[in-house]
Amino acid sequence: xxxxxxxxxxxxxxxxxxxxxxxxxxxxxxxxxxxxxxxxxxxxxxxxxxxxxxxxxxxxxxxxxxxxxxxxxxxxxxxxxxxxxxxxxxxxxxxxxxxxxxxxxxxxxxxxxxxxxxxxxxxxxxxxxxxxxxxxxxxxxxxxxxxxxxxxxxxxxxxxxxxxxxxxxxxxxxxxxxxxxxxxxxxxxxxxxxxxxxxxxxxxxxxxxxxxxxxxxxxxxxxxxxxxxxxxxxxxxxxxxxxxxxxxxxxxxxxxxxxxxxxxxxxxxxxx
Amino acid sequence: xxxxxxxxxxxxxxxxxxxxxxxxxxxxxxxxxxxxxxxxxxxxxxxxxxxxxxxxxxxxxxxxxxxxxxxxxxxxxxxxxxxxxxxxxxxxxxxxxxxxxxxxxxxxxxxxxxxxxxxxxxxxxxxxxxxxxxxxxxxxxxxxxxxxxxxxxxxxxxxxxxxxxxxxxxxxxxxxxxxxxxxxxxxxxxxxxxxxxxxxxxxxxxxxxxxxxxxxxxxxxxxxxxxxxxxxxxxxxxxxx
Numbered sequence: 001x002x003x004x005x006x007x008x009x010x011x012x013x014x015x016x017x018x019x020x021x022x023x024x025x026x027x028x029x030x031x032x033x034x035x036x037x038x039x040x041x042x043x044x045x046x047x048x049x050x051x052x053x054x055x056x057x058x059x060x061x062x063x064x065x066x067x068x069x070x071x072x073x074x075x076x077x078x079x080x081x082x083x084x085x086x087x088x089x090x091x092x093x094x095x096x097x098x099x100x101x102x103x104x105x106x107x108x109x110x111x112x113x114x115x116x117x118x119x120x121x122x123x124x125x126x127x128x129x130x131x132x133x134x135x136x137x138x139x140x141x142x143x144x145x146x147x148x149x150x151x152x153x154x155x156x157x158x159x160x161x162x163x164x165x166x167x168x169x170x171x172x173x174x175x176x177x178x179x180x181x182x183x184x185x186x187x188x189x190x191x192x193x194x195x196x197x198x199x200x201x202x203x204x205x206x207x208x209x210x211x212x213x214x215x216x217x218x219x220x221x222x223x224x225x226x227x228x229x230x231x232x233x234x235x236x237x238x239x240x241x242x243x244x245x246x247x248x249x250x251x252x253x254x255x256x257x258x259x260x261x262x263x264x265x266x267x268x269x270x271x272x
Numbered sequence: 273x274x275x276x277x278x279x280x281x282x283x284x285x286x287x288x289x290x291x292x293x294x295x296x297x298x299x300x301x302x303x304x305x306x307x308x309x310x311x312x313x314x315x316x317x318x319x320x321x322x323x324x325x326x327x328x329x330x331x332x333x334x335x336x337x338x339x340x341x342x343x344x345x346x347x348x349x350x351x352x353x354x355x356x357x358x359x360x361x362x363x364x365x366x367x368x369x370x371x372x373x374x375x376x377x378x379x380x381x382x383x384x385x386x387x388x389x390x391x392x393x394x395x396x397x398x399x400x401x402x403x404x405x406x407x408x409x410x411x412x413x414x415x416x417x418x419x420x421x422x423x424x425x426x427x428x429x430x431x432x433x434x435x436x437x438x439x440x441x442x443x444x445x446x447x448x449x450x451x452x453x454x455x456x457x458x459x460x461x462x463x464x465x466x467x468x469x470x471x472x473x474x475x476x477x478x479x480x481x482x483x484x485x486x487x488x489x490x491x492x493x494x495x496x497x498x499x500x501x502x503x504x505x506x507x508x509x510x511x512x513x
Binding site: 003004007008011012014015016018019022023024026027029033072087091094098099101102103104105106107108109110112113118119140143144147198201202205206207208211224225228232240243244247250251254257258261262 | 273275276279280281282283284286287289290329332333335336337339340342348350351352353354355356357358359360361362363365366367368369370376377390393394397426448451452454455456457458461462470471472474475478479483486487490493494497498501
């Protein structure tokens with residue numbers, strides 16, 4: 001299709017304008033607002049005790065949820081692609097539930113199961129374990145919402161790699177464990193890495209599911225995204241600037257994630 | 273399977289159980305009262321509009337990124353993923369500041385449905401772009417050239433050759449966008465303070481302890497979302513034949 005220059009420039013302008021209004025404008029705005037009163041002021045807002053504790057809580061959530069979902073993701077992808085087990089197609093469909101279920105509903109679901117009056121809540125309470133309104137609940141909520149990413153990145157790669165090399169390894173006498181570590185894993189490395197990046201991004205930024213199971217007490221169960229919400233809706237001494245500062249902190253973390261995405265993306269064939 | 277059960281299946285079953293725990297009557301009350309009805313209606317209408325705009329604009333952006341050449345294209349291609357990486361609450365805060373009360377660009381959309389739509393367009397931007405891009409890259413331009421050299425106008429070539437090839441990718445990207453819109457919370461929590469939106473009503477219900485009505489609304493929201501996704505998939509496969 002030979003597109004005349006007029007149309008090409010029009011489409012380019014439309015696309016660029018759309019991206020400028022929607023993406024670039026808001027992000028630049030956040031940065032400008034944060035440093036309006038100088039770097040020192042912004043820095044002071046991200047180093048208050050509440051902000052530091054929120055930062056570490058976010059890191060903790062990601063540090064537990066991401067490895068769990070990565071192991072599950074690789075394992076499930078192998079079952080989905082390599083095995084002929086019954087119920088495979090059902091499993092395939094069920095994996096996507098977190099993409100369809102609202103994060104808020106996920107949070108509610110966890111309250112109903114693990115809360116004090118929930119299905120298993122009394123058992124946990126009897127054993128002195130608090131899940132809802134505690135970091136444990138926030139971790140489970142994050143696992144829920146970020147569960148499909150790794151499976152969905154690894155499965156297509158696994159399909160594409162094929163089984164020839166694995167069969168060769170087995171023929172040469174490798175155990176299935178050796179085959180996995182020496183042959184399968186290295187060949188799907190790119191997919192796994194991209195899945196980890198997507199899971200991390202979601203884990204750091206999740207608010208809906210986490211908000212429901214958090215007690216919203218500063219310093220204990222407020223993660224960085226919740227702190228942004230808190231500082232916007234109940235402005236403290238720093239007012240809205242404090243919220244912008246935390247927003248920028250999160251944005252910087254996400255830019256690092258985005259950089260990782262970009263570096264990993266040229267090799268990926270499937271873009272979901 | 274156990275992992276999936278502990279984290280996903282049992283909790284979702286608990287929501288459905290809770291919604292009907294006190295009988296069908298209470299379930300109906302929880303979804304048919306005026307707030308729930310308005311919230312579901314707003315959520316559905318806004319999500320449908322956003323899904324359509326996202327499909328059209330996503331396809332245009334994907335086309336420009338694949339077929340057009342201009343300086344800075346690679347950078348632009350990289351920032352398409354930004355909404356996946358940027359926490360949604362940050363997007364919410366930025367849009368509130370930029371297009372809300374006291375906007376530096378003179379656009380005050382605070383408390384309107386439009387600003388909710390803008391937030392949803394932000395978070396759903398990558399879905400269509402990223403599903404259309406690889407397909408557009410693989411389409412053989414020879415078929416398009418053949419159509420053109422046989423005298424087909426650009427509009428005909430687009431409708432008869434390009435669009436049918438892209439349709440499955442556009443439909444699946446749009447389906448993901450739509451599902452995301454229906455349940456979205458983070459990017460609109462600071463914006464939808466006056467307009468009832470299902471996910472925010474559910475959140476408020478949980479906070480105030482009325483979990484039965486929250487569960488009822490959740491089930492209704494899920495059923496509507498699944499029905500539309502099913503319809504979209506059926507339509508896609510019929511047209512695809």
